[in-house]
Amino acid sequence: MDIRQETIGSILVRSTNWIGDAVMTTPALRAIRESFPNARVTVLANPLVAPLFTVHGAVDEVIIYDRKGVHAGLRGKLRLARELRTRRFDLAILLQNAVDAALIAWLARIPRRMGYRTDGRGPLLTHGVAVDGATRLLHHVEYYLAMLARFGVTTGDRHLELATTADEDAAMAELLAGHGIGTRDALLGINPGASYGAAKRWYPERFAAVADELSRRWGARVVVTGGPGEAAIAADIAAAMTTPCVVMAGKTSVRELMALIKRCDFFITNDSGPMHIAAAFGVPLVAVFGSTDHATTSPWSERAVIVRRDTDCAPCLLRECPTDHRCMTAVTTAEVVEAAERLRAGRQALPSQGVS
Numbered sequence: 001m002d003i004r005q006e007t008i009g010s011i012l013v014r015s016t017n018w019i020g021d022a023v024m025t026t027p028a029l030r031a032i033r034e035s036f037p038n039a040r041v042t043v044l045a046n047p048l049v050a051p052l053f054t055v056h057g058a059v060d061e062v063i064i065y066d067r068k069g070v071h072a073g074l075r076g077k078l079r080l081a082r083e084l085r086t087r088r089f090d091l092a093i094l095l096q097n098a099v100d101a102a103l104i105a106w107l108a109r110i111p112r113r114m115g116y117r118t119d120g121r122g123p124l125l126t127h128g129v130a131v132d133g134a135t136r137l138l139h140h141v142e143y144y145l146a147m148l149a150r151f152g153v154t155t156g157d158r159h160l161e162l163a164t165t166a167d168e169d170a171a172m173a174e175l176l177a178g179h180g181i182g183t184r185d186a187l188l189g190i191n192p193g194a195s196y197g198a199a200k201r202w203y204p205e206r207f208a209a210v211a212d213e214l215s216r217r218w219g220a221r222v223v224v225t226g227g228p229g230e231a232a233i234a235a236d237i238a239a240a241m242t243t244p245c246v247v248m249a250g251k252t253s254v255r256e257l258m259a260l261i262k263r264c265d266f267f268i269t270n271d272s273g274p275m276h277i278a279a280a281f282g283v284p285l286v287a288v289f290g291s292t293d294h295a296t297t298s299p300w301s302e303r304a305v306i307v308r309r310d311t312d313c314a315p316c317l318l319r320e321c322p323t324d325h326r327c328m329t330a331v332t333t334a335e336v337v338e339a340a341e342r343l344r345a346g347r348q349a350l351p352s353q354g355v356s
Contacts, residue, residue, distance in 0.1 A: 003091060003112055003127065003151055008039050012089040012110060014101040015045035015053070019254070019273030021140060022049040023160055023280050024300060025095050026058070028144035031155035032093060033058035035148075042087070044104075051254040055163050065104075081107035093153075095144055099124070116147055127151055141300050160280035160300050164259045172259035176223075179246045186220035189264035189283070191274045192237055193230030193249070202270055202288040202328050204233050208240035209333040210268055214340055215243045218266075224249055225260060225274055266344065268336065275299055286339045288331055305339045307331055 011032060016022050022045070032041060042061040043053045053059045063084075065071055071080045077100075085108045092105035094115030102124035105113045114127040116135075122128050129147045138146060141158060148154065173183055181187060192207045211222045222241070224234040226249030234249035252260060258277055261267065267278040267285035278285045279301035287299055289308040298306055308331065 003114075005036055005038065008036050008090045008112075010040045010087065010089045010091075011036060011042065012084065012087075012092045012105070012108075013041060013043045013059075014092065014094045014096045014105070014115075015043050015049050016096045017046055017049065019049060019052065020271075020276040020297065022052055023162065023273070023276035024140040024297075025144050026056075026161045026280065027141055027155060027158045028095060028148055029053075029056070029058040030157060030161060031145060031148050031153050034155050035153040039090075042089070044084075048254070052162060052258070054255070055165055057161065057163065077104060078107065080104060084108035084110070093148070094125075114147075114151060137295065139296050139298065139300070143296075158300075160276070162258060162277060162280040164255065164262055168255060168259045169262070172256065172263055175256075176246070176260075176263065181221045181223075181246065186218055186265045187263055188214055188218070188220040188222050189261060189267040189269075189278070190222060190224045190237060190245075191226060191267060191269035191272060191278075192224065192233045193226040193270065193272060193274075202331060204236040205240050206331075206333045206336070207268065208237045210336050210340070211237070211245065212241050212243050213333070213337050214266070214268075217341075218344075220265065222246070223260065223264070225252075225257060226250065227257075266340065268340065271297060279304055284343050286336055286343065288328070288336065303343065305343050307335050307339050 016025060040060045041058060042063060043059050044063050044065050045053065046065055050062050050064050053062050065080060070076060081104055089110045091112040092110040094101040094105065097116055097118040099119040099121040102113060102115060102121035106124045112127060113125045115125055116131050117125060117128040118131055129150050135146060188211065190207050190211050192204055214220060215222050222243060222245035224237055224245055224247045226234050228250040231250035234247045238245050238247050248260060261274055261277045261283060262281040264283050267283050269275040269285060269287050271287055271289050275287050276299060279299035282303060284303040285299060286305050286307060289306050
């Protein structure tokens with residue numbers, strides 16, 4: 001079925017379900033916008049991810065897919081499909097890999113349905129792409145772009161892209177000012193959480209030690225970020241630090257978190273959604289990796305350094321470590337501090353001792 005520019009006036013893009021994955025789809029969104037400059041691009045996303053795209057150059061509209069609310073269960077899916085059917089989309093691009101995404105697009109009678117043939121959904125796609133071994137090894141940014149490229153949807157700019165408004169930036173500056181942090185103060189962000197599971201998390205006392213040391217060396221103020229689930233970890237870091245810090249974990253919306261990370265001058269983080277937000281805003285960052293695959297989910301940025309240790313069981317991709325968490329216990333505070341210093345000085349981090 002034809003997908004030339006002149007045949008496509010309205011596109012539905014099904015977003016991924018996690019913040020980090022969604023940020024890594026932004027080059028794909030740019031490819032869609034550039035390939036269909038006259039089409040209206042609508043993103044279908046869950047309530048967590050949707051705020052990323054409410055202000056975005058490649059997106060005209062966001063529709064929230066609330067699987068725990070009005071779109072719960074089969075009845076909810078049918079309701080959503082009816083809503084989408086009235087919009088008369090010409091093309092659905094399914095960046096999310098589940099059969100659910102294809103089923104909703106099919107039920108909505110969207111005539112062209114593009115995506116990877118994953119999760120048994122191949123028969124529901126009109127423009128499907130098989131996933132082979134080489135495709136599975138691609139970085140997630142390249143993974144989404146590779147599927148689109150099979151149908152001539154490409155871009156020459158593969159940078160991540162997020163945006164905040166001037167009002168959002170001003171509101172964050174005012175909030176930080178209330179904590180004594182001025183616009184000229186160097187700000188170090190510490191992000192200890194990872195929503196996927198504890199196996200991805202480095203230790204609070206080590207984050208605290210790194211924050212203290214870098215704050216002392218750089219004269220920086222420290223802010224601890226994270227979602228509601230990381231508030232306790234953030235409190236542990238604050239308690240372990242000798243330097244005063246501002247704990248913002250669990251106190252910001254997604255868009256406020258975006259503005260806060262954008263304001264940071266440096267970021268120390270686990271492999272997580274906020275890590276990818278920092279990469280999108282070009283914030284220099286050091287990321288500690290353990291159980292996850294740094295080859296496929298590393299920060300897509302030239303201003304990032306990964307600190308990790310090779311172990312016989314990593315990457316395991318598990319939510320909880322079934323053994324001794326050796327991939328994380330092996331990463332020392334000295335390694336993270338040294339990686340941060342190298343990056344801040346504009347020098348490439350050496351590949352020795354698992355720093356890459």
